[in-house]
Amino acid sequence: MKKLCVIGAGTMGAGIAAQAANAGVPVLLLDIVRDPADRNAVAAGAIERLKKAEPAAFMSKAAAKLVEAGNIEDDLGRVAECDWVIEAIVEKIELKHALYEKLEAVRKPGTAISSNTSTIPLDRLIEGRSEAFARDFLITHFFNPPRYMRLLEIVAGPKSDPELVARVSDFADRAMGKSVVRAKDTPGFLANRVGTYWLQAAINAAFDLGVSVEDADAIGGKPMGVPKTGIFGLVDLVGIDLMPYLKASLTSTLPADDPYQAIAHDHPLILKMIADGYTGRKGKGGFYRINKEAGKVKEAINLSTGDYAKAKKPVSIPSAAQKDLRALISAPGVVGAYAWAVLGPTLAYAAGLIGEASDDILAIDTAMKLGYNWKYGPFELIDRIGVADFVARLQAEGREVPAILTTANGRPFYRVEEGVRQYLGADGEYHAIVRPEGVLLLEDIKAASKPLLKSASAALWDIGDGVVALEFTGKMNALDGEVMKLIEKAIPLVAEQYKALVVYNEGSNFSAGANLGLAIFAINIAAWGEVEKLVAGGQKAYKALKYAPFPVVSAPFGMALGGGCEICLNADAVQAHAETYIGLVECGVGLIPGWGGCGELMVRAAESPKAPKGPMPPVAKAFETISTATVAKSAANAKEIGYLRPSDGITMNRDRLLADAKARALSMVEGYAPPAPPVFRLPGASGKTALELAVKGFRARGLATPYDEVVADKLATVLTGGDADVVDTVTEEQLLALELREFMTLVRDSRTQARVEHMLTTGKPLRN
Structure with missing residues (x-):
């Protein structure tokens, strides 16, 4: 599917066009002519609304550029350029029939034609059409909003070409991220x-x-x-x-x-x-x-x-x-x-x-x-x-x-019978649940095996072909000392008996970050040693993963915040689900990243081909991203921000994420060598002064609170190298020590404690 056409620029049609563009495919969006002076106004207006939509319809700025506005009167002949035409006009059979008659005259043979209808039977839709049109026709019922709702019901008629239906299904699955369910041509489908x-x-x-x-x-x-x-x-x-x-x-x-x-x-x-x-x-x-x-x-x-x-x-x-x-x-x-x-x-x-x-x-x-x-x-x-x-x-x-x-x-x-998940058929017999090719689910592996290692908050699973999966299992997949201990145990096991490791789970979200409930408990009893032990233990575990003698691939999805983001930053590569909302959000609770996030984000900023030379640009970029607790709105947006590298992969279909991450890890095995530790050239006191001036400007404009300024000061200290001069270099170990020192300073502050308590109680940041 190299190009799509969507006819009907209403809420559903426009949303479908946006999701096709998110798949990286050019889309022609057509609608009627309402204004003779601006004949593409309806479709063009829909595209502009998509750009401003919340939640966002487009996953990136690049995707928004792939949708082209047109109109049915002037541009219908251009469907000959397209491999799939999706009709999403009003649910009136006479209007659909009139459109199909025009489409049949201009489309190229073999072009898939589908309707997004949810109310009109397929046999009625193709009344009066040729046998060739009927072979290429099907119903593709998307759910609103098309970007976020994974279900796609596909209805094929008795005349529909099975190969064409399979081609549409495969594209919708792999490229558009849909879980395709084949429905019968009955009212309301399923x-x-x-x-x-x-x-x-x-x-x-x-x-x-x-x-x-x-x-x-x-x-x-x-x-x-x-x-x-x-x-x-x-x-x-x-x-x-x-x-x-x-x-x-x-x-x-x-x-x-x-x-x-x-x-x-x-x-x-x-x-x-x-x-x-x-x-x-x-x-x-x-x-x-x-x-x-x-x-x-x-x-x-x-x-x-x-x-x-x-x-x-x-x-x-x-x-x-x-x-x-x-x-x-x-x-x-x-x-x-x-x-x-x-x-x-x-x-x-x-x-x-x-x-x-x-x-x-x-x-x-x-x-x-x-x-x-x-x-x-x-x-x-x-x-x-x-x-x-x-x-x-x-x-x-x-x-x-x-x-x-x-x-x-x-x-x-x-x-589950002999490790195989089964369902009861209408024939009264149990049948194995067969996953589509390229789909690997941890739930199936867990049904057929036992973990290699297990703790209260994590587990390690053999997922085949010499690859293991590290799974978080706590509430909201929060990270704590039990996770770090398991990582330390896993590394020698994997190094001795396996080829690679994937960080993955099948919760609602990849990870909400560090276990704040555990942290506030330790804070309330002034167990500062335990807090420091947790932070230092996370640094040690994450860097052990980074420098392990085997490839490590993180496979985030949903929320990957704080420590959940940092484990991705410390991996050799990331294979992210398209709907990954990743970010270093610690400043929102009065803290700074403590598990290596500061350094790793600066490394990515320095690697960017667009980055200006010199020590200050990577520092400024990392400071802006971390201090504002910026969270990416998609995996593609995460690349724009800098949380993901250009080489990191994106999987559109959630069910294919583990298989893709495993394949990525295996592709790195031959000749693998751990990365060399980075050495940072940081701007020192002069750079920190520049960052402080920027924060004071935000404070004067009411965009930062008094305590935001305090937290930003500690972050600036870490990112600029503490007391280092502009000519000094800072090792990764020294930067981690700075992270830990400033983190512990903040965690002892009552204003940070108030922020953490407020977040745990309300789920919202406290602006103190």
């Missing part, structure tokens, strides 16, 4: 079919049982593995006005006996909210709103009266029910009643789709986890309840038991 039922059932239950929106979101959120938005918070996020649209689409296309038809009814309060402009976050508010007149107070709507009041603390959920789904649906009072009213019908509905909307449970579970960010898919949730218990409760209430549940006959839907 994720929206189950997701719309779930939301409708949850909203109905709240009205019927008199459950407040706050209680509904607390019960139907985290305890069920649903994002913290819960039910009503999610509807606010996607737009309340979308609900009637989805309902109308499904009720008009689903058979009359589908269970969704029985629950799909409007609530007068919700219709009134939409009419009054209360459509959620994009409107005046929704089920929740921020009352600015009352001082930015969060309010929630009363489902009985329609009145808003200050959002109340939700119902208390028993501790057992917060982690055990059986305990949740059996809890007394409103907690258990509401949990079952949501889960019982929803999971039964998903089970009833096997054979109709999907041939297996894997597709539905994947669709809900990636399309709605559920932690567990419907069948994984049934396993957590217990298949026999779930069926017994359905039967006790006189509900129909779906065929797949009868087939299971009390057996779990997933199991």
